Amino acid sequence: MRILLVEDATDMAQAVVTRLGQAGMACDHAETLASAQDFLSVQLYDALILDINLPDGSGTGLLRDVRAAGNRVPVLMLTALFSVDDRITALDLGADDYLVKPFDQRELEARLRALIRREAEQKTDVLQLGKLTFSSSTLGAELDGARLDLTRREAALLGILMRHPGQILKKERLYDGLFAFNDADVGINAIELYIGRLRKKLAGSGLSIETRRGVGYGIVLDG
Template identity: 50%
Template structure:
């Protein structure tokens, strides 16, 4: 997933970025309202994690910008404000979830996974396709009853492909979901590399990744 994190407390931001990066997500971090607005102007995000109180305004202004622009980005609001009125205001303003500081990173990850499942037809915690079973919470893949170990990049790619299973997804879209802006050394060919690696992990299963030249990739399952 491609995530936007708006958080001005540096140590909190570093912990959140590290947490999701280890999982394989691409995270763009902004420490100010202005920086976050610059990011959403040029990049679409699956999920935005927005702190409320910032040096130059409130994170809910980014939420308002997203909703006014008609973007379907899922939004989780972070704040130290614990009163009910603040929570109601954020939710009524278009937020999808709300988490009060201090929080456990495991709960934040769980809430983000729950938000991601809202866009899936099957909202189960496990994703089954062909003869593979994918567990995003545990970062585990089962192929025909055998556990297969994935690197964080392979995990990220498989998550993207499963979210779009049966549909053709362009290489460019895969790239922007796998890599953040600060990974400037990574080129588009990295997608081909990780597709090849994931294909090897899926060998022997009924699931495969098709290449449609000039269009992109498609995850399919034989019946």
């Protein structure tokens, strides 16, 4: 999953980026509306976390622009001052949820997962395909009841594939879901490495990761 956080409080933003990274979500951070527009012009996101009070304007203005452009990305508004009028305005402009500072990081993660599930084919936290189950909240996977030993990025990649069973996802889509702009030193061919590792761990499971040469990868049931 790829998240854009638009927040000018640097310490809090860094804590959120770190925590979401640990939860398997690649997170880019913009401190201003102008910077956020730059990110949005070159990258698609699974969700936006948008502060209302920013140095160069209001986050509601960016929300209005995003919706006017036809972008239906889930948006969670984040602010220290959130009156009833603010909530109504944000929701009427197309916000999907809101969270008031200070907040528990676990609640932020849970709300993001809930927003993203609304857009996914499978709506539950626990995804299942054949004998394989995967939990988005814990990044844990079990194969026929036995826990799979996965790294954080292997688990994140498995989650992306399982949210789109039987579909071939472009390599670029998988890369964007795993790595933020701060990971620019990691090349797109790293996806092949993680796919290879997952294949070994799924061997004999009745599941395969299919390769469509020149296109991408998808997880399928054998036979």
